[in-house]
Amino acid sequence: MNTESKHFRFSNLAIHENIPYFLDMTELCLNQLEVTPKDIFKLLIAVEEMIVNIVSYAYPENTGNIEMEISLVNDSITLIFIDEGIAFNPLKHQVDQRDLPLSERNEGGLGIILTKDFSDNLDYNRINGKNIITFKKKIR
Amino acid sequence: MLEIQKEMSGTHCDLFLSGRLDTNTAKQLEEVLNELMTNSSFTINFKKLDYISSAGLRIILGFYKKCKATSKELVLTEMNDLVKEVFDISGFSGFLNIQ
Numbered sequence: 395m396n397t398e399s400k401h402f403r404f405s406n407l408a409i410h411e412n413i414p415y416f417l418d419m420t421e422l423c424l425n426q427l428e429v430t431p432k433d434i435f436k437l438l439i440a441v442e443e444m445i446v447n448i449v450s451y452a453y454p455e456n457t458g459n460i461e462m463e464i465s466l467v468n469d470s471i472t473l474i475f476i477d478e479g480i481a482f483n484p485l486k487h488q489v490d491q492r493d494l495p496l497s498e499r500n501e502g503g504l505g506i507i508l509t510k511d512f513s514d515n516l517d518y519n520r521i522n523g524k525n526i527i528t529f530k531k532k533i534r
Numbered sequence: 535m536l537e538i539q540k541e542m543s544g545t546h547c548d549l550f551l552s553g554r555l556d557t558n559t560a561k562q563l564e565e566v567l568n569e570l571m572t573n574s575s576f577t578i579n580f581k582k583l584d585y586i587s588s589a590g591l592r593i594i595l596g597f598y599k600k601c602k603a604t605s606k607e608l609v610l611t612e613m614n615d616l617v618k619e620v621f622d623i624s625g626f627s628g629f630l631n632i633q
Contacts, residue, residue, distance in 0.1 A: 410557075413557055413558065414558060417556075432616060435584075435585060435616045436616075438585065438587075439585075439587050439588075439620070442556055442557060442587045442589075443587065443588060446557055446589070492624070492625030493625070495629060496595060496598055496599070496602075496626060496629040496630070497598075497599055497602050497603075499595065504588035504591050504592065504624055505587070505588035507588075507623065507624060508587070508588055508620060508623055508624065511623045
């Protein structure tokens with residue numbers, strides 16, 4: 395596999411109906427990169443959580459895109475999520491409730507807990523009116 | 535895609551999940567669970583569940599709360615290692631009856 399084929403980019407409208415599109419495309423790319431099913435499971439969870447966040451918060455009018463990039467460099471997968479919606483840092487909105495009994499927990503924040511746990515590095519940046527989330531995970 | 539199979543015996547209900555419990559299918563499980571609330575105990579079998587995201591966890595959490603509030607028994611069984619890991623990371627495993 396040459397270097398070119400280790401980098402994928404795709405985009406689509408940030409609406410709920412397109413969540414399966416982003417998951418299916420991710421799975422297709424990760425299969426091409428020969429990522430193991432175990433790592434694909436974790437990466438798909440991260441993608442689902444990040445895409446759901448963007449679809450839910452970035453564009454109140456439902457009129458913007460999400461661009462995703464997937465790359466494999468030195469046994470490390472990088473997922474990049476870009477949107478041009480309102481500034482929103484999902485990493486700041488995490489409320490860790492893991493020590494609370496289940497009956498006292500509310501239902502938010504679970505997605506970001508899973509995403510953080512499955513990543514080796516997770517960053518948010520706001521650059522030129524874009525939200526950019528970068529997720530990195532070593533896979534081999 | 536998520537498939538939910540039900541088996542009733544008296545007031546006990548066995549549910550067998552297969553496929554994916556995610557943003558797209560969570561609502562489907564929630565509706566089934568709501569319809570079954572008249573039963574007194576539940577076992578949810580995860581043997582054929584390949585994937586669960588936080589959307590799925592939220593449905594399990596909501597159902598657990600309802601069971602607890604009405605003194606009903608809830609047991610989760612036969613999770614694969616990855617699904618179990620999701621429950622562990624979320625901090626659910628210490629509170630739920632997972633067998």
